Amino acid sequence: MSGLEYQEGRTELETLGEFALIDRLTDGFEIHRSSTIKGVGDDCAVLGEGEEKTLLTMNTLAEGVDFDMMYTPLKHLGYKAVSVAISNVAAMNGTPTQVEVSLSVSNRYSVEALDELYAGIRLCCERYDVDLVGGNIGSSRSGMVISVTAVGKAKKAEIAYRSGAKIHDLICVSGDLGSAYSGLLILEREKVTYQANPNFQPDLDSYDYVLERYLKPEPRFDIVKSLREKGVVPTSMIDVSDGLASELLHVCKDSNCGCEIYEERIPIDYQTTRVCSEMNKNMLPVSNALNGGGDYELLFTIDQCDYEKVKDMEGVHIIGHITEKGMPAVMVTPQNTTITLVAQGFKAMDR
Amino acid sequence: MSGLEYQEGRTELETLGEFALIDRLTDGFEIHRSSTIKGVGDDCAVLGEGEEKTLLTMNTLAEGVDFDMMYTPLKHLGYKAVSVAISNVAAMNGTPTQVEVSLSVSNRYSVEALDELYAGIRLCCERYDVDLVGGNIGSSRSGMVISVTAVGKAKKAEIAYRSGAKIHDLICVSGDLGSAYSGLLILEREKVTYQANPNFQPDLDSYDYVLERYLKPEPRFDIVKSLREKGVVPTSMIDVSDGLASELLHVCKDSNCGCEIYEERIPIDYQTTRVCSEMNKNMLPVSNALNGGGDYELLFTIDQCDYEKVKDMEGVHIIGHITEKGMPAVMVTPQNTTITLVAQGFKAMDR
DSSP: GGGGGGSSOOGHHHHHHHHHHHHEEEEHHHHTTTTEOOOOSSSSSSOOOEEEEEEEEEEEEBHHHBBOTOOOHHHHHHHHHHHHHHHHHHHHTEEEEEEEEEEOTTSSHHHHHHHHHHHHHHHHHTTTTTTEEEEEEEEEESSSEEEEEEEEEEEGGGOTTTTOTTTTTTEESOOOOSSHHHHHHHHHHHHHHHOTTTTTTOOOGGGGGHHHHHOOOOOOHHHHHHHHHHOOOOSSEEEEESSSSHHHHHHHHHHHHHEEEEESSOOOOOOHHHHHHHHOOOOOHHHHHHTOOOOOEEEEEEEEGGHHHHHOOOEEEEEEEEOTTTTEEEEEOTTTEEEEOOOSSEEEEOO | OOOGGGGSSEEEEEEEETHHHHHHHHHOOOOOOOOEEEEESSSEEEEOSSEEEEEEEEEEEBBBBOOOOTTTHHHHHHHHHHHHHHHHOOOOOOOOEEEEEEEOTTTBBBHHHHHHHHHHHHHHHHHHHOEEEEEEEOOOSSEEEEEEEEEEEEEEEOOOTTOOTTTTTTEEEOOOOOHHHHHHHHHHHHHHHHHHOOTTOOOOOOGGHHHHHHHHHOOHHHHHHHHHHHOOOOOOEEEEOOOOOHHHHHHHHHTTTTEEEGGGSOOOOOHHHHHHHOOOTTOHHHHHHHHHHOOEEEEEEOOOOGGHHHOOOTTTEEEEEEEEEEEOOOOTTTSOOOOOOSSSSOOOOOO
């Protein structure tokens, strides 16, 4: 009965965190296939021998961790499962083409529940012109786990990796940040109220934007298209799934550079600001933008010579620039204080 | 709080079964991309515009459903997760090239446990010359769910679909059947004994073959290679994950034909026979072969003109032939009784 050996001399998963854990677990793996252009370590793997590359990515949503059935409509959940997977294809500057969906569900779910889930999957596939080409459905002991594999395509010369940013490049972000996390805060607040009083009818109308951002994020293929139309290939790109700070640190680490962003340039919606002030007068909207995550906006860098093409692009904000190797990733406040960015939370430092 | 709507007017998942459920859920989906050659409904999706096609498949193993940590060594589990995913590539007559692994784990697992799991993943990747190119690791509320996406390649003309069998084709199967399920029966028996008496030390040595078949199945790329060397392209192929009966019915349905197999031709290992006689004198080894599943052998059909090339091929057994449209899928016993095959269990019928 050897499956229990792992209980001796254990290191808890929390002591590492996802990225260090992935680094450790995939450390000894080698790439042997000439068709593997990029393996572990970006938003997608890049595969194929020719000029047009295949992009491959997986994303998993687990009940009780990534979503709460108490406030997640199944149709939204299906939509989001596909949406966040193909967002990784957007983050490589690619076009999504196919998805597969693997579902593990307990018998707590009915056939009608899965009809709803798949209606959402279908809606997202139709909106982004993606074919559902396979997957599987199996039982789980409890709850639901949805894994989506997304396939995309991109011309070799147009692929934007995390590793291509270089000194003086401009840092851009699409849409606004922190709104998805603000939506989650509202849903969690209403859940607590509902649990205390099941007759309570939450009034969510005035939070429509932030709720939609959390429950049904859209991948930014409109931005990918705008950049293509202007002939701009980002020097690096990543999607904002874990918060701006974490994503900037990925780009800086992989591109071997530092960065400087300006707090007042970070796009924040007024609903995000309102939610923060309602929740706690010490909660800063910029903190939700830096650490909230779940926005699925695109964070990218461009060469300075593309500035004219990008500066008036709808939905794109230039928030800073790349600094040289050895420099930290920092945010400058309106008071000219420099804050060093850390993944999850940040600490102030005098300039 | 709309997530709970699904609890009204419910149809239980068990009333449909996996295949009918997939049919229902994917019914309204349409294929729009010219690069989608085959979508839902075979062992892999077939993608790409050129002569060399990309094969894509996902497979998920959920704790408590597909594996029991009580008797599953984590290294074996990692190996099996990759093995059964790439087995779907073998079932299309393809070559596996890359995998991605998505893992949802509870904090019951330690870093060292995942080291073991990934050691098994790595071993399987190395053995079958497959690159690990991505995936993700996240938390789960309880237990472990492993989803593996496998990518492969195959020349367009060499792809074996489930739908290509035609009248008079010979039905072949690799290896032996029913041994994986026999291994599971032994493990379940020892688990019950162990739970009753934790000092009990199971003696599993004499069951080594069937245990390995269950815990660490091998995809049959050796058979794919042999067929290629002999210049044989199967007219149809599928891997035996759910039992011979279920797989034959898939081929007959998709190829719009019937079939006739001969009981005494079905390859069964002596350990399978021994386990059956130990378990219950009424347990027939052929029943494990038909309905047990988990063998991951290849079931394929060949044109009669390839008979000479295949008849002495190592590890390949010719067990019957394809019959015309409208005929049932049947097994003929040594006593010349004809049994109609049904997925999970079978019923006798006078000839």
